[in-house]
Structure formats: structure tokens, C-alpha cells
Amino acid sequence: MSNSKEIESKLNFDSIRAELSSLCSSRMGKDAVEAMSFSSDYNTILKLLRQTNEMLSLIKSGSDLPGSNVYDVIPYLNEIKAAGSFMAADRLNALGKMLASISEVRNFFSRPDEDGSTPLYPELKKEFEGLVSFPDIEREIER
DSSP: OOHHHHHOOOOOOTHHHHHHHTOOOHHHHHHHHEEEEEEHHHHHHHHHHHHHHHHHHHHHTOOOOSOOOOOOOOOHHHHOOOTTTOOOOHHHHHHHHHHHHHHHHHHHHOOOOTTTTSSSSSHHHHHHHHHHOOHHHHEEEEE
């Protein structure tokens, strides 16, 4: 057993991972939790602590965090891979809400602080910068 696995076992990391996974509303979230592992890397730990402090600050501020419309749309997208296939209206609606949530989350974490010079939550902003939005598809779904 590797040193990392031994530490995870002693800290009961699997039960923490299971608890986090139970709070996820999508398969992608559950997969992300499964991929989490113990780290002893100093820089990784500092980054995660900064992210945790920013999220704690956000929660304490009472701000509403966008992104409440999280759906597991991967199965819907897989269904329409074949040429000539289409998505049912309810699934298209869920996809539209999911895409809108992605845009809202990116915009939320890109907001600047009071003086406008830096993001309000710089570490969390970095995490969400990779989210791709599809405004053209959102508009077409809303039509």
C-alpha cells in the first residue's frame, strides 16, 4: 500500500469522499469527488486552503451562489449523437438551464472586488475559468 493510500485510510478519507459524493447532484460532480485524493504537496494544500477560505467567505456573506440548475445532461447529449436524432423538449429545457447556470457561475466568479482591480474570489475564479459557455445555443433553446 502506498504511503498516500495509508494516510487516506487512517484519516478515513473514503467516508469523507462518500459524504461529499452524496451532496453532488450530477454524475460529473460525483466523478470529480472520486478523483480527489490526499495530497502532501505544499503548493496544492495552500491553493486548496485559499479556495476553502474564499468559499467560506462567500457563504458567510450570504450571497446567493448561482448555478442551482445542475442537471446531468451527458446522457441527453449521448442520445442525440446519431445523425437525424433530436432531443425531447423537457431535456432540451434542462440543457438550456444547465448552460445558463454555467454562464452565471463564470460571471459570478469573474466579478471584481470593490475597487474593481482584482476578482472578488481569485482562487475560485481560476477554477471556473475553464467552464465553456455556449451563448448561441442558449439563445436558440430560449427561442
